[in-house]
Amino acid sequence: MVRPSNRRGFTLIELLVVIAIIAILIGLLLPAVQKVREAANRTKCQNNLKQIGLAIHNYHDANKLMPPSRLGPQYATWCVLILPYLEQDGLYRQWDLTKTYYQQSVAAQQTAVSLYFCPTRRSPPMVSTQYEVSGTGIPDSQEHPGALGDYACDGGQFSGAIVDNPGCNGVMCMADGQSANNKGISLTDIADGTSNTFLVGEKHAPLSKWGQSGPSWGEGAVYNGEFPRNFARIAGNPSFNLGQGPDDLVGPWHCKFGSYHPGICQFLFADGRVTALANSTDLPTLQALAVRNDGQAVSAP
Numbered sequence: 001m002v003r004p005s006n007r008r009g010f011t012l013i014e015l016l017v018v019i020a021i022i023a024i025l026i027g028l029l030l031p032a033v034q035k036v037r038e039a040a041n042r043t044k045c046q047n048n049l050k051q052i053g054l055a056i057h058n059y060h061d062a063n064k065l066m067p068p069s070r071l072g073p074q075y076a077t078w079c080v081l082i083l084p085y086l087e088q089d090g091l092y093r094q095w096d097l098t099k100t101y102y103q104q105s106v107a108a109q110q111t112a113v114s115l116y117f118c119p120t121r122r123s124p125p126m127v128s129t130q131y132e133v134s135g136t137g138i139p140d141s142q143e144h145p146g147a148l149g150d151y152a153c154d155g156g157q158f159s160g161a162i163v164d165n166p167g168c169n170g171v172m173c174m175a176d177g178q179s180a181n182n183k184g185i186s187l188t189d190i191a192d193g194t195s196n197t198f199l200v201g202e203k204h205a206p207l208s209k210w211g212q213s214g215p216s217w218g219e220g221a222v223y224n225g226e227f228p229r230n231f232a233r234i235a236g237n238p239s240f241n242l243g244q245g246p247d248d249l250v251g252p253w254h255c256k257f258g259s260y261h262p263g264i265c266q267f268l269f270a271d272g273r274v275t276a277l278a279n280s281t282d283l284p285t286l287q288a289l290a291v292r293n294d295g296q297a298v299s300a301p
Contacts, residue, residue, distance in 0.1 A: 041120040042261055042276075045202070048115045049268040052151065052200055055085035057272060065184040066199075069153050069164040069172045069232050070225030074100040074134065077231040078153050078172055079116065079222045088113060101224040102134045102144050109146040109223060116149030116222060118202060121260045122210075124148075128220040129211035135226055146221020148211060152203035152233040152257065157287045157294075158240060163228035163255055169291045171199050171270060173232065187270065191293040194270035198289055201267040203233050204243025204258025218254025233257045236287020242279045257286075 059067050059082050067078040076097055083092035094108040101109065112124035127145040134141065155163045156170025164173035171190060190197050205219045213220020218229030225231070234240050239251045242265050243258020259265040264276040267289075277286075288296035 038120060038262065041118070042266070045118040045120060045259075045261070045266055046274045048118065049151065049200060049266060049274045050272070051086065051115055052082070053268045053272045053274070055082040056199060058085040060187060063184075065186055066172055068184040069155065069228065071097060072225060074102065074136070074224070074226040076101065077223055077225050079113075079149060079231060083113070086113065086115060100134070100138070101146070101221070101226065103139055104223075109144055109221065112147040113149070116147075116151060118150040118259065118261075121150050121205075126211065128213050130220075131213045131217065132220055132224060144221075144224075146223050148219065149222035149231075150202055150205070150259075151200050152231055153200050154198050154290055155228070155232040155234045156291050157236045158234055158238065158255075163232045163234055168234055169293055170232075170234070171197060171292050185292075189292065190270055192288075192291070192295065192297045195273070196269075196289065196297045196299060197292045198267040198269045198275075201233065201257040202259035202261075202265050204248065204253055204256040206243075206249050206253060207246040208249070209254075229254045235290040236283050238283075241283060241286065242277065242281060244279055 056067060067081040070077045076095060080092070080095055083089070091108070091111050091113070094105055094111070096104065110125075110127050112126065114124050117124050124147075126148045128148060129145065132144045132146055134144070153172035154170040155173040156168030159165045159167035164170070166173060171185065187194060203218075209217055209219050211219055213224070213227055213230055218227070220227055220230040222231045234255055235257055240256055243253060243256045244250070246260055248258065257265055257267070258279070261276070263279055265279060266274055266276050268274050285298055288294065288298040
C-alpha cells in the first residue's frame with residue numbers, strides 16, 4: 001500500500017510575514033496612486049476652466065460684451081448666462097431671465113452642470129442646504145436650494161462689503177445694485193492686458209461650510225444672484241489671500257479664491273489660458289492679477 005504523503009501548510013508566522021509584505025507594498029504604492037489621481041483631477045479641473053473660458057469668449061463674440069457677474073440682485077448669474085455656450089441649451093431654456101432666481105422652476109434652480117465642479121473637491125449633483133431664501137419675501141419665504149459649483153468669477157479687489165461692487169474693477173463685477181450698468185464690459189476694457197488679468201478661478205469653500213449661503217457665508221447656489229459670494233470672489237489687500245485648503249476658516253474665507261489641490265489654485269485668464277498660482281502668492285500680486293485697469297500689468301508665473 002502506498003502511504004499518502006503529508007502536505008505541509010503555511011505556518012502562522014509565514015502568513016503574518018506575507019501580510020506584512022503586502023501591507024508595506026500597499027503603503028508604498030498608495031502615495032503614487034494618490035498622486036496619479038490628483039494629477040488627473042487637476043487636469044480635469046484645468047479642462048473645466050478652459051471650457052468655461054471658451055464659453056465666455058463665445059458669449060463675448062455674440063454680445064460684444066463679457067457676461068456680467070449677475071443680471072441684478074436675485075437674478076441670474078454668469079453661470080446661467082454662458083449655459084448656451086457650454087452645450088447646455090436645454091437647461092438654459094428652462095430659465096426666464098425676466099424673473100428672479102426664486103421664481104424659476106425647481107429644475108432650473110437645482111440642475112447641476114458637471115463642468116462647474118472640480119473633481120478634487122467633489123462631484124455633482126450637489127445643492128445648497130441653508131439660507132437660500134429670498135431677501136424680499138417674493139414669491140415666498142421658503143428655502144429654494146440650488147445647484148452648487150466650484151468656480152467663481154473675478155470680482156477684482158476689495159471695495160466695500162459687496163463682492164461684485166463695480167468699484168472692485170474686476171472683469172465680471174458690473175452688475176451691482178449700485179450701478180446702472182449691468183451688461184458687462186468688453187475685452188478692450190481690460191486695460192492691463194488679457195494675459196495679466198484672470199476671469200474665473202476656483203472658489204474657496206471650506207468643507208464644513210458646503211452648501212451654506214446667505215449674507216455671511218459663500219457657498220450657496222451659483223445661479224442665485226442675491227448673494228454675490230455664491231458666484232464671485234475678490235483677491236488682494238487687505239486680507240484676501242488664497243484659501244489654504246479644506247479646513248481654512250481664517251479671515252473672510254467666503255470672499256476668497258482657493259482650491260483643494262495641494263498647494264495651488266487654478267485660474268482662467270482673459271486670454272483663455274489656465275494657470276496655477278501657488279497658495280503662497282502675495283496679496284499685491286493677487287490684486288494686480290484680479291484688477292483689470294490699475295496699471296499693474298503683472299504676469300502670472
